Amino acid sequence: MADPIEHFWAVIPAGGAGTRLWPLSRAGAPKFLRDLTGSGRTLLQGTLDRLEPLVEDRFLVVTGASHADAVAAQLPGLDPSAIVAEPSARDSMAAIGYAAALLERRDPDAVMGSFAADHVIEEPQVFRRTVAQATELAREDWVVTIGIDPTFPSSAFGYLHLGEAIEGHASGYRVLSFVEKPSEVTARRYLASGEYRWNAGMFVVRPTVLLDLLAESDPDFAAALRALAAAPDTIGEVWPTLPKIAVDHAVAEPAADAGRVAAVPASFGWDDIGDFSSLAALLGAGTAPRPRAVPVVLGDESLVTAVHSTGLVVPAAGKPIAVVGLDDVVVVDTPDALLVTTRDRAQDVKAVVAALKSAGRADLT
Amino acid sequence: MADPIEHFWAVIPAGGAGTRLWPLSRAGAPKFLRDLTGSGRTLLQGTLDRLEPLVEDRFLVVTGASHADAVAAQLPGLDPSAIVAEPSARDSMAAIGYAAALLERRDPDAVMGSFAADHVIEEPQVFRRTVAQATELAREDWVVTIGIDPTFPSSAFGYLHLGEAIEGHASGYRVLSFVEKPSEVTARRYLASGEYRWNAGMFVVRPTVLLDLLAESDPDFAAALRALAAAPDTIGEVWPTLPKIAVDHAVAEPAADAGRVAAVPASFGWDDIGDFSSLAALLGAGTAPRPRAVPVVLGDESLVTAVHSTGLVVPAAGKPIAVVGLDDVVVVDTPDALLVTTRDRAQDVKAVVAALKSAGRADLT
Numbered sequence: 001m002a003d004p005i006e007h008f009w010a011v012i013p014a015g016g017a018g019t020r021l022w023p024l025s026r027a028g029a030p031k032f033l034r035d036l037t038g039s040g041r042t043l044l045q046g047t048l049d050r051l052e053p054l055v056e057d058r059f060l061v062v063t064g065a066s067h068a069d070a071v072a073a074q075l076p077g078l079d080p081s082a083i084v085a086e087p088s089a090r091d092s093m094a095a096i097g098y099a100a101a102l103l104e105r106r107d108p109d110a111v112m113g114s115f116a117a118d119h120v121i122e123e124p125q126v127f128r129r130t131v132a133q134a135t136e137l138a139r140e141d142w143v144v145t146i147g148i149d150p151t152f153p154s155s156a157f158g159y160l161h162l163g164e165a166i167e168g169h170a171s172g173y174r175v176l177s178f179v180e181k182p183s184e185v186t187a188r189r190y191l192a193s194g195e196y197r198w199n200a201g202m203f204v205v206r207p208t209v210l211l212d213l214l215a216e217s218d219p220d221f222a223a224a225l226r227a228l229a230a231a232p233d234t235i236g237e238v239w240p241t242l243p244k245i246a247v248d249h250a251v252a253e254p255a256a257d258a259g260r261v262a263a264v265p266a267s268f269g270w271d272d273i274g275d276f277s278s279l280a281a282l283l284g285a286g287t288a289p290r291p292r293a294v295p296v297v298l299g300d301e302s303l304v305t306a307v308h309s310t311g312l313v314v315p316a317a318g319k320p321i322a323v324v325g326l327d328d329v330v331v332v333d334t335p336d337a338l339l340v341t342t343r344d345r346a347q348d349v350k351a352v353v354a355a356l357k358s359a360g361r362a363d364l365t
Numbered sequence: 366m367a368d369p370i371e372h373f374w375a376v377i378p379a380g381g382a383g384t385r386l387w388p389l390s391r392a393g394a395p396k397f398l399r400d401l402t403g404s405g406r407t408l409l410q411g412t413l414d415r416l417e418p419l420v421e422d423r424f425l426v427v428t429g430a431s432h433a434d435a436v437a438a439q440l441p442g443l444d445p446s447a448i449v450a451e452p453s454a455r456d457s458m459a460a461i462g463y464a465a466a467l468l469e470r471r472d473p474d475a476v477m478g479s480f481a482a483d484h485v486i487e488e489p490q491v492f493r494r495t496v497a498q499a500t501e502l503a504r505e506d507w508v509v510t511i512g513i514d515p516t517f518p519s520s521a522f523g524y525l526h527l528g529e530a531i532e533g534h535a536s537g538y539r540v541l542s543f544v545e546k547p548s549e550v551t552a553r554r555y556l557a558s559g560e561y562r563w564n565a566g567m568f569v570v571r572p573t574v575l576l577d578l579l580a581e582s583d584p585d586f587a588a589a590l591r592a593l594a595a596a597p598d599t600i601g602e603v604w605p606t607l608p609k610i611a612v613d614h615a616v617a618e619p620a621a622d623a624g625r626v627a628a629v630p631a632s633f634g635w636d637d638i639g640d641f642s643s644l645a646a647l648l649g650a651g652t653a654p655r656p657r658a659v660p661v662v663l664g665d666e667s668l669v670t671a672v673h674s675t676g677l678v679v680p681a682a683g684k685p686i687a688v689v690g691l692d693d694v695v696v697v698d699t700p701d702a703l704l705v706t707t708r709d710r711a712q713d714v715k716a717v718v719a720a721l722k723s724a725g726r727a728d729l730t
Contacts, residue, residue, distance in 0.1 A: 023687075305724070307716045320729055321703045322388075322717040325710030326694075331703075338686045338698055340705055345690030351672045352687040359670070364685055 003053075005135050007109040010051040011099040013092060014044055014063040014071060014117035019353040019365070020275040020346065023337040024314065027365055032117035033070055036273055037282065038298055043273075044117045045074055050124045051115065054131060060084055060102065061117070062095045087239045093250040094242040097214060097221070100207035101229035111138045113204040114247075120282060122269030130266040133171045134204035137262045142166075143213070143255045144204040145175060147197025147263040148270045153187035156274050158199040160263050175261040178253050197263060200270050203252065213251045213260070218243065221250075275346035276330045280312035285328075285343075295323060295331075311343060337364050368418075370500050372474040375416040376464040378457060379409055379428040379436060379482035384718040384730070385640040385711065388702035389679065392730055397482035398435055401638055402647065403663055408638075409482045410439055415489045416480065419496060425449055425467065426482070427460045452604045458615040459607040462579060462586070465572035466594035476503045478569040479612075485647060487634030495631040498536045499569035502627045507531075508578070508620045509569040510540060512562025512628040513635045518552035521639050523564040525628050540626040543618050562628060565635050568617065578616045578625070583608065586615075641695040642708035645677035650693075650708075660688060660696075676708060702729050 014032050018025030025031035032044045041049060048059060059082045063071050068085040072078070084102070086095060096114050103110045113131055121127045134144040147160045158181055163174035178199060182190065190196035215222035221243055228238045243250075255261050271282050283296040295313045297304050303315035305322040311329035315321050321333055328343040341349060353365045379397050383390030390396035397409040406414060413424060424447045428436050433450040437443070449467070451460060461479050468475045478496055486492045499509040512525045523546055528539035543564060547555065555561035580587035586608055593603045608615075620626050638644050648661040660678045662669050668680040670687040676694035680686050686698055693708040706714060718730045 302724075305717050305720050307713055307720065308710070319701060319703055320721075320726065321705070322714075322721075324704070324706035324713050324717060326691075326705065326707060329691075329705065331705050333698075333703055336684060338684055338696075338703070339689070340686070340691065340694065340696050341689035342691060345673070348672055348689050349687075352670055352689060355670050355672065356685075356687075361685065 004056050005054050005111075005132060007107055007111060008055050008135055009058040009060065009103050009107070009110050009112045010048075010055045011096060011103075011112050011114045012044070012047055012051075012059060012061045012117050013095050013114065014061055014067065015086075015089060015095065016116075016118060018118065019350040021273070021279070022349055022353050022365065023334045023339055024316065024332055027362075028066070029070070030067070030118070031273065033067070033074065036279060036298065037120060042074055043120065044071065047115060047117050047119070048075060048078070050121060050127060051113075051131075054128055057082070060099045062086060062099050063117075064089060087236060090239065090242050091244045092247040093214070093221070093245045094225075094239070096247050097211065097225045097250075098228060100205075100210045101225040102232075104207040104211065104226070105229050110207055111135050111204060112207050112210075113202065115202050116272070118273065119200070120269075120271045120273060124268075126266060126268040130171075130264050130268065131202075131204065133169075134262075134264045137166070137169055137172045137264070138204045138206055138209075141206060141209050141260075142172070142262040143209065143252060143260055144172075145252070145261060145263045146200045146202045146204075147173070147175075147265045148200050149265060149267040150187075150191055150196065150198050153184055153191050154198065155181055155184045155187055156278070157181060157272075158201075159187075159190055159196045160199045162195050162197060162263055162265070166262055169262075171264050172262045173265065174259065175256050175263045177256055178248060197265055198270070201272070203247075210251060213255050217250065217254055275349065276312055276332070276341070277343035277346040280328075280330065280343055283312065285310065285312055295329065369421050370419050370476075370497060372472055372476060373420055373500050374423040374425065374468055374472070374475050374477045375413075375420045376461060376468075376477050376479045377409070377412055377416075377424060377426040377482050378460050378479065379426055379432065380451075380454060380457075380460065381481075381483060382718075382730075383483065384715040386638070386644070387714055387718050387730065388699045388704055389681065389697055392727075393431070394435075395432070395483070396638065398432070398439065401644060401663065402485060407439055408485065409436065412480060412482050412484070413440060413443070415486060415492060416478075416496075419493055422447070425464045427451060427464050428482075429454060452601060455604065455607050456609045457612040458579070458586070458610045459590075459604070461612050462576065462590045462615075463593060465570075465575045466590040467597075469572040469576060469591070470594050475572055476500045476569060477572050477575075478567065480567050481637070483638065484565070485634075485636045485638060489633075491631060491633040495536075495629050495633065496567075496569065498534075499627075499629045502531070502534055502537045502629070503569045503571055503574075506571060506574050506625075507537070507627040508574065508617060508625055509537075510617070510626060510628045511565045511567045511569075512538070512540075512630045513565050514630060514632040515552075515556050515561065515563050518549055518556050519563065520546055520549045520552050521643070522546060522637075523566075524552075524555055524561045525564045527560055527562060527628055527630070531627055534627075536629050537627045538630065539624065540621050540628045542621055543613060562630055563635070566637070568612075575616060578620050582615065582619055640711035640714065641677060641697070641706070642711040645693075645695065645708055648677065650675065650677055660694065 018031035065085040159179040166172035309323040314332040317333040332339040383396035430450040524544040526541045531537035672689040674688040679697040682698040697704040
């Protein structure tokens with residue numbers, strides 16, 4: 001186990017509807033509140049489990065007001081003050097920036113790491129070693145990202161373009177730029193070059209560095225966050241006035257242009273479970289030309305009868321399911337809604353959520 | 366409407382597990398007890414509705430003892446004595462032969478027609494006109510079958526090979542032989558020749574002719590049936606001793622060899638709903654290269670959200686179902702079991718029933 005890192009705080013943004021994982025993920029019960037790996041722990045619980053050896057009880061979980069009770073119920077060991085409830089969703093800069101402003105006041109020596117509540121990481125020891133290396137760079141005022149060694153030319157992830165190694169840090173590299181999700185052809189070129197890593201959306205930084213970088217592009221925003229941290233009771237009035245912008249655009253990309261971003265490359269298994277095809281892969285369904293001979297099951301395998309089928313079956317309604325003659329199928333049966341699709345079409349599940357909303361069935365989304 | 370035909374009796378064998386329609390059809394609730402067309406009437410009710418103008422109340426419904434109560438409940442207008450309960454399943458010769466023996470005693474001028482309880486017929490007037498023609502041939506001691514004009518080279522139905530027209534009967538033809546389900550190639554040759562019709566498994570015959578034909582091949586069997594009809598109380602002892610054989614093999618095929626079988630060709634829409642692909646076609650799903658653009662729904666259409674999908678969806682559990690990116694899919698959701706397959710693999714659904722039985726889940730079959 002890794003040793004705790006003094007003054008290191010984990011900020012956990014717990015948001016996102018996860019519409020591509022409907023009907024497992026709902027607006028009222030998003031994926032971070034679900035056990036999507038069959039581990040017995042939800043993604044949120046898994047995220048805290050993974051970080052606890054590094055931060056002990058130094059957590060801030062930032063979540064929507066409507067999820068705060070569910071988050072507290074899933075984390076009974078967490079001090080209630082560690083849960084920061086957003087009155088409304090205002091994108092990641094507001095959520096993470098507010099956490100930074102709170103920590104800046106609470107602990108002048110703080111280094112914070114931001115880790116989404118709905119990712120899956122397979123080798124927690126490697127993850128923690130990587131994060132520990134990142135904190136060392138962060139103490140020298142770098143904005144530090146984690147760059148995952150790509151295992152295939154994914155067009156579903158963003159990439160980090162790495163430059164030279166940073167002197168005095170065996171594991172740190174300059175980040176030349178952030179790259180949005182590329183085409184598969186471009187992604188193949190990235191892999192061949194050896195200069196690109198998956199952007200896992202994690203970063204480690206001193207709160208003051210983060211807020212000062214924000215102040216360079218939007219001083220009012222940074223000032224508003226710092227004022228709010230000084231008077232948390234005003235959140236009801238202040239929050240709706242904050243800009244809706246992602247931390248990537250507000251801080252990370254300008255900082256990369258300014259040569260202030262570092263990356264620690266790492267090779268732990270990582271996935272953000274963007275859709276059911278990712279979930280199937282994560283659960284071991286394999287991919288063509290080597291799929292697993294039977295569907296993977298998330299839940300009680302004894303409920304599933306499969307004949308000449310591959311893919312993913314989720315018997316979450318507790319009801320027996322038979323699948324006959326379908327390759328790469330996705331069957332998700334919940335108590336109040338059933339989805340049937342294929343891994344190829346997994347991205348289109350969000351169209352169902354849109355269709356249900358326009359049909360007046362927002363209650364199911 | 367057709368006029369009633371004096372002394373014409375309808376015998377309705379109501380049996381068969383319909384395992385290829387699992388989970389809609391179960392051992393405890395077979396397909397004849399189900400409304401599979403969305404008409405508001407079960408297949409059994411539809412069968413009697415169709416025949417009532419010809420026979421008025423002259424019905425005998427032969428069914429398993431375990432289904433007798435359900436049959437009676439679905440047919441409240443039927444005299445309870447018209448339901449003949451078989452103590453156990455002993456194939457169609459015992460079921461239909463016993464009905465023949467009962468009718469032979471009850472009405473010496475009887476002509477009986479045997480019509481399965483689980484077929485669908487689209488033009489009842491044409492059907493009744495055809496049956497009326499068949500009764501005329503039956504009064505001259507022919508075993509009369511109905512030969513449906515094939516609309517495509519089906520390999521799922523048996524065929525009748527027709528010979529010459531029967532003198533004095535504009536619509537009657539000699540049947541040279543019964544042919545088991547052919548390959549599709551053979552079926553195409555049958556259609557091209559114009560000499561073959563689908564064997565709809567219906568026949569019209571005088572009870573005495575049927576039993577005398579049986580007596581030619583198995584005199585003990587015919588005698589046992591006649592003795593049973595004279596003493597119905599002995600059914601508990603007699604029934605288990607009766608041979609298990611289909612009426613086709615016991616009587617119809619030998620009678621065809623002996624030149625005793627006639628056919629009345631007809632062109633009414635007919636299907637025995639052998640599997641979910643047949644059911645999809647019956648409900649208007651179309652077939653490649655002209656499928657319907659959205660899945661057909663058996664049940665409440667408002668429960669189904671389909672994105673780029675075709676096939677059949679049955680929301681019998683009353684739960685919303687979303688289908689994304691699957692062609693010719695079959696989704697059957699019932700309160701205690703869910704099936705997902707394709708129209709191509711519809712015949713393999715029986716493998717699920719076998720798998721459930723061997724997994725100790727016969728309760729679901």
